[in-house]
Amino acid sequence: MTAHFQHGKLEETESTVCWFPRPDLGRRGVGIVLHIRAPGLPLGELSSIDLAVSSEEPAENPPPPALRLQPVRPVVHLRESDVQSRIQPAVANAFAGPERSRLVSLLSRRAYAGIDTLHELPAPVRLDIDESISVPPAGLVLIGWCLDPTHAVAAIRVHGPQEARDRGSLTDRWISVERPDVAEAVSATMGQVDTRCGFVALAPACGVPWPSPGGAAPYLEVELKTGEIGYLRIPPPVKTGAAAARRILEVIHPSADEIAPAFDKVLGPALTAIHKARLAKPVKPTEIAFGESPAEPVCSVVIPLYGRMDFLTYQMALLSEHPGNSAHEFIYVLDDPPKKRELLDLAHSAHRRFGLPFRILLLDTNLGYGPANNHGMVAARGEFLCLLNSDVMPSPNAPEWLDIMIADLREDATLGMVGGQLLFEDGTVQHQGITFEPLAQQAGWPFPMHPRKGLKPERTAQALEEVMAVTGACMVLRRDLASSLKGFDEVYAIGDFEDTDLCLRVRSTGLRCAVEHRAQLYHLERQSQITPDNRWRHHATLLNAWTHTRRWFPEEAGRSHPPRPLLRR
Numbered sequence: 001m002t003a004h005f006q007h008g009k010l011e012e013t014e015s016t017v018c019w020f021p022r023p024d025l026g027r028r029g030v031g032i033v034l035h036i037r038a039p040g041l042p043l044g045e046l047s048s049i050d051l052a053v054s055s056e057e058p059a060e061n062p063p064p065p066a067l068r069l070q071p072v073r074p075v076v077h078l079r080e081s082d083v084q085s086r087i088q089p090a091v092a093n094a095f096a097g098p099e100r101s102r103l104v105s106l107l108s109r110r111a112y113a114g115i116d117t118l119h120e121l122p123a124p125v126r127l128d129i130d131e132s133i134s135v136p137p138a139g140l141v142l143i144g145w146c147l148d149p150t151h152a153v154a155a156i157r158v159h160g161p162q163e164a165r166d167r168g169s170l171t172d173r174w175i176s177v178e179r180p181d182v183a184e185a186v187s188a189t190m191g192q193v194d195t196r197c198g199f200v201a202l203a204p205a206c207g208v209p210w211p212s213p214g215g216a217a218p219y220l221e222v223e224l225k226t227g228e229i230g231y232l233r234i235p236p237p238v239k240t241g242a243a244a245a246r247r248i249l250e251v252i253h254p255s256a257d258e259i260a261p262a263f264d265k266v267l268g269p270a271l272t273a274i275h276k277a278r279l280a281k282p283v284k285p286t287e288i289a290f291g292e293s294p295a296e297p298v299c300s301v302v303i304p305l306y307g308r309m310d311f312l313t314y315q316m317a318l319l320s321e322h323p324g325n326s327a328h329e330f331i332y333v334l335d336d337p338p339k340k341r342e343l344l345d346l347a348h349s350a351h352r353r354f355g356l357p358f359r360i361l362l363l364d365t366n367l368g369y370g371p372a373n374n375h376g377m378v379a380a381r382g383e384f385l386c387l388l389n390s391d392v393m394p395s396p397n398a399p400e401w402l403d404i405m406i407a408d409l410r411e412d413a414t415l416g417m418v419g420g421q422l423l424f425e426d427g428t429v430q431h432q433g434i435t436f437e438p439l440a441q442q443a444g445w446p447f448p449m450h451p452r453k454g455l456k457p458e459r460t461a462q463a464l465e466e467v468m469a470v471t472g473a474c475m476v477l478r479r480d481l482a483s484s485l486k487g488f489d490e491v492y493a494i495g496d497f498e499d500t501d502l503c504l505r506v507r508s509t510g511l512r513c514a515v516e517h518r519a520q521l522y523h524l525e526r527q528s529q530i531t532p533d534n535r536w537r538h539h540a541t542l543l544n545a546w547t548h549t550r551r552w553f554p555e556e557a558g559r560s561h562p563p564r565p566l567l568r569r
Contacts, residue, residue: 001051002066003036006044010036017051018103020094032069033090035103046071102227110229112159112219118230123152126186127222127232133244134237135270136277139204140218141244142170142234143251145182145197149190154225158234160206160218170220173202173265175258177251200252202266241278242366245271245493249536249543259443260557263546271543275493283363285333285375290347291357297329299384299406300479302376304369306336309343311390313350320354322399330358331379332390335372337364369472369495370488377479377487384409385482387499389473391524392422401519405476408464408516416511417477417503419470421457422523428454430523433467433515434500438556442542445549446556448500457517466514468507472499473523477506485509494537497544504552 001017003010015036022031034049050066094100110117118127129144140158155169179198186193206218220232239247248271254262305312312332319325334343340362347360361375373387384406394401405418422431429452436446448469452458472488485505488498503513549557 001049003049004047006047008043010043016099016102018091018094018099020090031090033087033094033103104227112221112231114233116230116232118222118232121152121222121224121228121230122226123224123228124149124190125153125222125224125230126190127156127220129220129232129234131239131247132218132234132237133239133248133270133274135202135204135273137273138206139202139270139273140206140234140237141248141266141270142199142201142203143247144199145179146199147182147186147190147193147197149193152224152226153222155223157221157223158203158206158218159221170201170203173204175200175252175254175262175266178253198251200248200266202270204269241274245274245278245540246536248274249539252539253535256441256443259542260445260546263443263542267539267543268546271493272491272547275491279367279371279490281365283365283367283371283375285361285363285379287379288344288347288360288362289357290351290359291355293329293357293359294327295381297327297382299328299386299402299476300376300380300382301328301330301386301388301402302333302373302380303330303388303390304333304335304372304376305339305343305390306366306369306372307339308390309336309339309346312343313346314393315390316350316354316356316358318394320356322394324400324403325356328386328402329380329382330356331361331376332358333361333363333372333376335363335366335368337362337366368490368493370490370492370498373472373498374487374490377482380479382479384476385479386474386476387472389523392420392473393522393524395423395520395522398518398520401516401521402476404519405516408514409476409478414510414512415514416481416506416509417470417475417513418464418519419467419476419513419515420474420519420521421515421517422471422473422521423457424454425522425524427456429457430525431471431473432457432517433465434469434471434503436468436500436553442545444556445545446553447545448497457520463518464514464516466512468513469500469503470513470515472502473525474519474521475499475503481506481509481511491547492544494540494544496541497548501548501551 001015003015015034018033020031020033022029048068048070050068052066091100091103094103118125124147126147127144129142131143133141133143135141142158156171158170176196177198177200178195180195182197183193183195203218217236218234220234222230222232237244248267252262252267303315319330332347334340343360347358351358359379361379363372363375367375377385386402386405398404401420405420408418409415419431419433421429424430429450431450432452433450434448435451437449438444439447485502487502489501492498492501506513
């Protein structure tokens with residue numbers, strides 16, 4: 001069946017057809033009642049309906065043309081109170097069958113009146129929403145649990161204020177999660193149930209803000225296969241921004257084969273929207289200068305601070321030992337506002353003790369690695385730009401590391417990015433370039449790999465080695481190139497994959513990336529952002545991997561076969 005409307009048509013949509021006698025039309029006449037589901041679609045007036053005609057002709061013959069039905073009078077828009085009196089008599093006289101039974105159920109439905117009616121359904125369906133989270137501009141993430149032991153539910157839909165509706169079933173964008181607490185709580189009345197009865201689901205368009213002026217709050221509509229409907233109120237969202245994202249990331253725990261669909265259908269769109277809205281608020285850093293930095297520095301070194309503030313003291317002590325560093329400027333960016341007082345106390349002490357000038361940019365909210373670095377780039381004045389982690393320390397064997405990397409860029413116009421050789425405390429390699437390898441346990445998505453990690457540096461290695469990418473823990477490029485690329489792409493949350501994304505964008509301009517083996521530094525890997533709970537942090541990394549894969553390795557995004565090595569030099 002195809003239904004034609006003023007502003008479009010519906011083909012193969014969910015519909016119910018019921019026939020009833022029409023003696024006034026003669027022996028060949030018959031009445032028809034049609035129910036067509038088109039939630040939330042602005043279709044306008046009904047123009048015509050095409051019904052497929054059954055045929056007894058052989059299968060190889062072309063099917064007969066559809067029967068087109070056109071309204072002989074303008075379509076009447078009935079108020080809900082008039083449906084019973086106008087339509088129910090026709091359905092009551094209709095020919096018996098499942099279609100008639102379904103229409104009877106549809107007509108007997110009660111409209112949503114702001115109360116929960118799930119408990120009235122003739123099936124043992126249990127569903128509750130623990131929390132809703134707003135997904136700008138007009139979506140919701142729902143966190144809760146659902147039990148349907150007899151598989152009676154046909155669809156679950158979200159209805160929002162002002163007639164806004166989620167056009168599909170919520171179960172199409174639904175992640176199952178473990179809820180042993182629910183399974184234990186209902187065991188006395190329902191027996192043993194699946195512990196994966198929890199869910200995180202996305203309703204991308206349900207009419208928030210909450211509620212709209214003059215409108216009701218969104219609610220759930222649960223439809224059974226027999227046609228009955230129950231309603232459940234949705235609690236208003238409380239968490240926003242980083243707290244909302246972290247709540248979603250903490251509750252999920254997908255297996256390897258569930259990661260890709262979970263991010264494609266629910267997590268990727270929801271978390272990206274929350275992250276984008278969080279960064280949309282304007283931020284104006286407060287700058288504090290410690291000493292007088294050079295008016296025209298050769299290089300601006302941008303160092304974000306989060307977690308451990310004491311690394312500033314160690315870096316200043318080591319950087320001040322090389323006289324050549326007086327030609328550069330050092331910009332620290334505080335991305336951990338509660339640590340402001342601790343940082344300023346350390347900064348005053350470090351400047352008095354070591355004398356090397358530096359500036360501090362104070363952010364009033366935690367933005368994440370990429371945006372914090374970008375604020376430092378905006379404040380930078382040097383010809384070159386060095387992005388340096390706070391837990392990266394110069395090696396006594398290479399105090400001129402920065403001058404060497406700048407010289408490489410000056411001498412070779414085809415070179416766009418230079419990274420240092422980073423070592424663990426025991427002198428083994430932590431980083432000397434990046435390749436990409438699909439990881440089967442992480443949906444087969446390509447992840448950065450560090451060749452020779454944990455091995456002693458090669459003494460025979462050439463000084464400058466071309467690589468696919470370098471780590472953002474220590475990278476140097478021309479400031480005008482960084483500005484033209486707009487720094488780190490802030491679509492990446494918290495801190496992962498921004499650096500390889502920037503390197504790949506540099507390479508897309510025709511320039512090369514390389515590691516300078518003579519520029520040795522120590523990297524106390526991840527110590528600048530230690531947190532007691534790593535599950536949500538790991539899932540944030542997966543979010544960035546999802547974004548990175550879709551952008552740079554689209555052929556790998558939906559792959560399910562065993563991974564193969566990618567992008568080696």
